[in-house]
Amino acid sequence: MVPDRRELRASHDDRDRVVERLRVAAGDGRLTAEELDERLETALTARTYGELEVLLRDLPAESAPGSLAPVTVTAVPAKDLVRLQATSGNLERGGPWAVPRRLEVETTSGNVTIDLTAAAIAHPELDLAISVRSGNVRLVVPPDVMVDVDAVTVRSGSIRHRVHPDPALPRRLTVTMSGSIRSGNVVVRGPRRGFWAWLLRRQPKSK
Structure with missing residues (x-):
């Protein structure tokens, strides 16, 4: 008897490929x-192909987990300067994006989220200048990124x-935040626990 393909056991590579598909789908806004967290x-605890296929049914270009090819993200050249401005509402920069040398963020009434979890980091340092008149700025970083906030002046807010960076991981980026x-x-803050667990599992083990 030939078992139903959906009942076949999935491998670590199958789970990793599905996780990558989910991450890219989230970066595309799908x-x-x-x-994504759910x-x-x-995906990280799935035992069979059937459990993985359910996670991809409403996403484009779906195929069986066993035949999924690794997702390739086209590299985007990093700019020297990027400006983000929020006058009202929410503004988010996340998913696969190129981190510039300097990032200027201004919010007069709104929320800005900068997520470095899946970003392409080409430079060892990021100069992050903020101007918050009214609103919130959220910076999401993995444990191999250090953030220095000592140069920020706070008049009313917090x-x-x-x-804090994980000393066991090589530091990829130092973010120096300044402004008011x-x-x-x-x-x-750090990324959601489910996503970071996947990232940790992909880190090469030291001998």
Whole structure:
């Protein structure tokens, strides 16, 4: 008897390829952060092809997990300067994007999220200048990125630094944040646990 393909056991490579598909789909705006987190948790613990296929059914160009080719993200040249401005509403820079040498962020009434989790980092340092008149700036960084917020002036608001670099990992990037907060908040946090668990598992093990 030939078993149903959906009941066949998935390998670590199968799970990794599905996780990559989910990450790219989230970067394209097809999945929300909550949906990505839920699907990553399921993908990382999936036992069969059937459990993995369910996660890709509503995404384009789906195919069986066993035949998925690794996703290749086209490299985007990093700019020297990028400016982000939010006058109202929400502005997010995340997914696969090229980190510049200097990033200027201004918000007069809105929220700005800068996610470095899946970003292409070409330079060892990022000069992040912020001007928060009213609103919030969220910086999402993995543990191999260090963030220095000592040069930020706070008049009315707060800075919450919730992550610290992992000394066991080589540092990829140092972010030096400067500027002012007149009325608002800056939050520095790590990625969601499910996604970072996947990233840790992909790190080469030291001998």
